[in-house]
Structure formats: structure tokens, C-alpha cells
Amino acid sequence: MTIREITVSVGGGQELDRAGLSALIASLPGLLVVPIDKTPPPQVLVWETRTSTDELPSVQSDIPILLLTEDAGFESLSESVTGLLSRDESPSALGIAIRQVARGEQYLSPSLAVAILEKHQTGSVLTESEKSIIETLTERESEILELLARGLSNKLIAARLYLSVRTVEGHLANIYLRLGVHSRTEAMLMAVKIPKSIGTTVR
Amino acid sequence: MNPAKTRLAVLGTMSDLHRQPISYDLHSLQKTIAEVSPDLLCAEITREGWERGDLSQAPLEVREALALVIASMDIVLIPVIPTPEQFPDFAPASGWRRRLVRTFDRFLRWGQIQANDVETINGSWFSIFCHTICWLTELVWTAKDRAEWERQNKQLVENIVHAVQRDSGRRVLVAVQCQRLHRLIPLLHAHDDLFSIVAYQDL
Numbered sequence: 001m002t003i004r005e006i007t008v009s010v011g012g013g014q015e016l017d018r019a020g021l022s023a024l025i026a027s028l029p030g031l032l033v034v035p036i037d038k039t040p041p042p043q044v045l046v047w048e049t050r051t052s053t054d055e056l057p058s059v060q061s062d063i064p065i066l067l068l069t070e071d072a073g074f075e076s077l078s079e080s081v082t083g084l085l086s087r088d089e090s091p092s093a094l095g096i097a098i099r100q101v102a103r104g105e106q107y108l109s110p111s112l113a114v115a116i117l118e119k120h121q122t123g124s125v126l127t128e129s130e131k132s133i134i135e136t137l138t139e140r141e142s143e144i145l146e147l148l149a150r151g152l153s154n155k156l157i158a159a160r161l162y163l164s165v166r167t168v169e170g171h172l173a174n175i176y177l178r179l180g181v182h183s184r185t186e187a188m189l190m191a192v193k194i195p196k197s198i199g200t201t202v203r
Numbered sequence: 204m205n206p207a208k209t210r211l212a213v214l215g216t217m218s219d220l221h222r223q224p225i226s227y228d229l230h231s232l233q234k235t236i237a238e239v240s241p242d243l244l245c246a247e248i249t250r251e252g253w254e255r256g257d258l259s260q261a262p263l264e265v266r267e268a269l270a271l272v273i274a275s276m277d278i279v280l281i282p283v284i285p286t287p288e289q290f291p292d293f294a295p296a297s298g299w300r301r302r303l304v305r306t307f308d309r310f311l312r313w314g315q316i317q318a319n320d321v322e323t324i325n326g327s328w329f330s331i332f333c334h335t336i337c338w339l340t341e342l343v344w345t346a347k348d349r350a351e352w353e354r355q356n357k358q359l360v361e362n363i364v365h366a367v368q369r370d371s372g373r374r375v376l377v378a379v380q381c382q383r384l385h386r387l388i389p390l391l392h393a394h395d396d397l398f399s400i401v402a403y404q405d406l
Contacts (some may be wrong), residue, residue, distance in 0.1 A: 027276045029237040095275035158279045162366060164373045165243035165277040 006043050006102045009036040012068075013048030021068070023044065023176035028095040043102045045080075046094075064101045066095075069112070075164060082105035096155045105169070106184050110151030113188060131180060141178075144171045148184065207372040209398035211240070211363075212406040213388060215325050215333075215381030216264045217315055231269040235321045236272045239406050241376035244273060245283045245363050254284035260287040261395035262380065269378060283362040283377070285355060290337070290382035293348040300343050307340040311382075323400065324381055356383060360390040367397055374406050 003163045022033045025046065027176045030113055034042050041063055064084035071109045083101040087092060088107035097107040109114075137145065140161075147157045158168045172184070216232065235306045236244065246269050247260040258266045273280045291308070295301045311333065341349055363377060375398070379387060391400060 002372045029233070029272065030240075030276065090274075092274035096277065099277055129205050155277060155279075158277075161280065162243075162281055164279055166242055167373070 005030055005032040006098060007032050007038070008033045008044045008046060009042040010046050011036055011048070012159070013050070017048050021048065024091055024094065025098070026196055028091075028098075031095065031098060044098050046098065060126070064104070066101045066107065068151045082148030084112050085109050086111045093153070096153060100154065100168055103153070107153060108151065108184060110153070110156075113185075116185070130179075130193075133180070134190075134194060137175065137178060141171055141175050144168060145175055145187065145194075148175075149188055150196070151188070170195055205315075209367045209371050210406055211367065211375045211377065211391070211398040212241075212401050212403040214239075214376055214403045215322070215330075215384050216376045216378055217324060217381070222313055229264060231321055232264055232268045232340070232350050233272045235262055235403070236269060236278070236376070236378070237276065238404055239374075240276065241278060241280050241373045241378055241406060242373035243366060243370065244269065244278050245281045245366060245377040245379075247284045247289075247379055248280075249284055250282040252287070252336075257285045259383060262289065264378075281362075283359050283366070283368045285362070286356040288355065290315070290340075290380060293344055293352055295343070295345060295348070297351075300345070303343045304340055307336050308341070311336045315381075323340075330384065333364070333381050337382045337385055337386065353386070356386040356390060358401055359383075360387060360394075364394055364397060367394075371397075376403060377405060379398060 003029050008024065008025050010018045010033065012018075013021075014016075026033045035043070038047070044066045047065055047067050049067055049158040050071075054156050064082045065078070065080045066079055066085055068085050068087060071120050082104075083106060085095060085097045085107065087098075087112060089109050094108070097109075100107040134142075134145075143161065144157055147160060152160065152173070154165050154168045157163075158165045161168070172187070176182065176187055179187055179190055181190065214235070246261075246265050247264050248258065252258065252260050258270060259369060261270075269280065272278065294304045294308075314332045314336070315324070318324050318326070322328055341352065344352070359379075363375070367373075367375060377387070377391075388400070391398075
């Protein structure tokens with residue numbers, strides 16, 4: 001019985017930052033740090049940035065990138081960037097973020113999610129049709145949507161509800177389908193409008 | 204949500220031997236959990252303790268091994284014990300019963316020292332040895348303690364069953380002190396309609 005390791009490369013930032021980050025990733029179970037130019041390429045690229053104006057990596061577009069940042073002010077991001085991890089998160093969150101990105105999912109740190117939502121959501125409310133769709137969600141789906149709106153990762157939602165991560169992923173897929181959205185961020189943008197519009201009806 | 208039947212495995216841990224000044228490598232337990240990588244890990248901590256983040260009452264293997272592994276993986280911990288008492292906490296305070304329990308305890312410790320790894324602790328010879336010693340020890344306890352131990356194990360199984368019913372079709376690993384296994388496994392088999400019990404290596 002051997003654990004299937006996820007190959008990860010580290011880039012961006014200063015050499016000392018990269019060395020520290022590589023050592024941290026290597027200490028997490030199931031993750032293997034490999035050189036950025038390795039063949040086959042790494043499954044995930046973790047990229048250090050300080051601000052949203054830092055240079056982003058130009059690598060093969062099919063390698064998902066997890067950006068380690070403290071600023072959510074990016075105006076645009078490459079399609080490869082599927083994760084934004086705040087620098088104020090715990091080391092264990094890094095492992096979870098890497099696994100989520102390696103599975104082809106998106107990861108957004110709660111603090112960054114809140115910052116992004118605050119930036120984009122200014123006084124918007126649900127439309128009547130959105131409201132009626134949200135009312136069709138099951139109790140469990142509403143619960144998950146509420147936690148999603150607070151910026152919790154899948155692992156944290158699962159831990160909070162004592163469900164497996166895969167179950168939460170299944171519920172999220174159903175939620176996206178019902179809401180007619182295609183990403184976590186779109187679902188979050190809709191979810192944060194709920195209290196203003198229908199409040200405790202769904203919650 | 205998932206029509207597949209839940210698969211459940213029980214992993215006996217070294218338990219109170221970790222309280223002794225014998226240095227055991229908890230890394231092998233961490234490695235086993237990481238390799239099995241269950242969806243849900245039922246562990247010996249109370250729900251109140253886990254939700255407060257207070258691991259002080261939890262067994263050492265939960266504090267120093269399981270909590271660390273699940274923090275960096277997609278494993279969700281389900282706290283399943285109703286009260287923090289462990290097998291040795293039921294030892295009579297004085298008299299011939301105490302002396303006899305201490306004799307049995309010495310046998311058990313000898314056995315645990317011979318079985319210094321996860322595989323042996325969960326192997327057939329140690330299971331027979333441990334089950335016999337624990338069964339004899341329980342016979343010497345007071346009727347009140349025996350009833351309390353049985354009540355605790357029944358409640359533990361109920362909590363496992365609730366977790367399985369809440370999230371069926373998942374891979375569930377139950378990690379408990381080896382002294383519980385001879386009580387727990389027959390109780391779990393009463394729910395064969397809900398889950399298939401398999402060896403932890405086959406989970």
C-alpha cells in the first residue's frame with residue numbers, strides 16, 4: 001500500500017522564501033517537491049507573490065497554479081491560476097489547498113474571499129428568479145451555501161458538518177447546477193446576497 | 204447521496220502504553236492513516252473537546268498523531284466517544300481486585316511491548332491475546348464499572364452509526380484503543396446492513 005504523491009514545484013518570491021516553502025510542502029504527507037522544469041511537469045505549481053502587481057508565472061497552461069499572496073486585488077488572472085491562498089493561513093491549509101488544486105478544483109482562502117466579495121458586491125440583491133431557485137435548495141445545500149459564503153474551504157465545511165470532503169463536493173456540484181453557476185466564486189457572489197433578500201427563509 | 208455501501212475498518216491503537224516512559228514512534232500510525240486516507244476518521248475524542256479545540260483529554264495518539272495527519276489531508280475527524288474515560292480508568296481503587304487488575308495489566312503491557320507496530324497490534328495473535336486479557340480484566344472490575352464501560356462502548360458505536368448514516372457510501376476508519384476492540388467489533392457487526400467491515404489495509 002503506497003500513497004500516491006502529488007508533485008509540486010515552487011516558484012516566485014525570493015530564494016529563501018522558496019526554500020522555506022519547499023521544506024514545508026515536503027513535510028506534508030503525500031506531497032513531493034520537484035524542480036519546476038521536471039519532466040513530466042509538476043501537478044501543481046505554488047507561486048509566491050507579495051502583491052497583486054507582482055509578476056505571475058509563465059508556464060505550461062495546463063499546470064494548475066496556486067498563488068500564495070496577501071493581496072486579493074488582482075485585476076485579471078491567468079486561467080491556470082485555480083487557487084489563491086492567503087499568507088496568513090496555517091501550514092496545514094497549504095496541504096489542503098494543493099490537494100484541492102491538484103484535483104482540478106478551485107481554492108480560495110476565506111480572508112481573500114471576503115476581500116474579493118467586498119470589492120465586487122456593492123448593494124446587490126437577489127432577483128426574484130434567483131430567490132425562487134435558492135428556495136428550492138435542500139436544508140443541507142443551504143447550510144453548505146451559507147458556509148461557502150463565509151469563505152470556508154471544502155475541508156472546513158466538511159469538518160464543520162461532520163461530512164466527508166467528497167460529500168461536500170457532491171453537494172456543491174448540485175448547488176452549482178441548481179443556481180446555474182459554474183464556479184465557487186459565482187456561487188459565493190450569489191450566496192452573500194441572501195441575507196439582504198430573503199434572510200432566514202433559506203438560512 | 205452515494206448509493207455505494209459504506210466500507211468501515213477498525214484500527215486498534217497502542218493506547219495507554221503511550222502514557223508510559225517508553226518511546227514509541229507515532230510516525231508509523233500517522234503513515235498508516237495517511238496511506239489508508241479514509242474519508243472519515245472516527246477517533247476517541249469527545250465532540251465538546253473537539254469543537255472547542257481542546258485535545259487535553261484526548262489520548263496521546265489522537266493529540267500527537269491523528270490530529271496532525273487530518274489537519275493536512277482531506278480526512279474529516281468524527282469525534283465519537285461520549286466521555287473521555289479510557290480502559291485503565293476503570294481499574295478498582297484498592298483491594299484484591301486492584302492487585303489482580305494490575306497483574307493482567309502487566310501481561311497486557313508485555314504484549315504491547317512485543318507488538319510495537321500498527322500491523323502487529325492489529326494482527327491475529329495480538330488480538331486474541333489482548334481480547335483475552337481485557338475480558339479477564341473486565342471480569343474483575345466492579346459490576347458498576349463493567350456496566351459503565353459497556354454503556355460507553357454502545358454509545359461510541361451509536362455515534363459511529365450516526366456518522367455513517369449521515370454520510371453513507373464513504374470509507375470510514377475507526378481508530379480506537381485496542382482494549383475496546385473485543386467489545387466494539389461485535390457491536391459494529393450488528394449493523395452489517397449499514398456498512399461492510401473490512402481490514403484497514405483493504406479500506
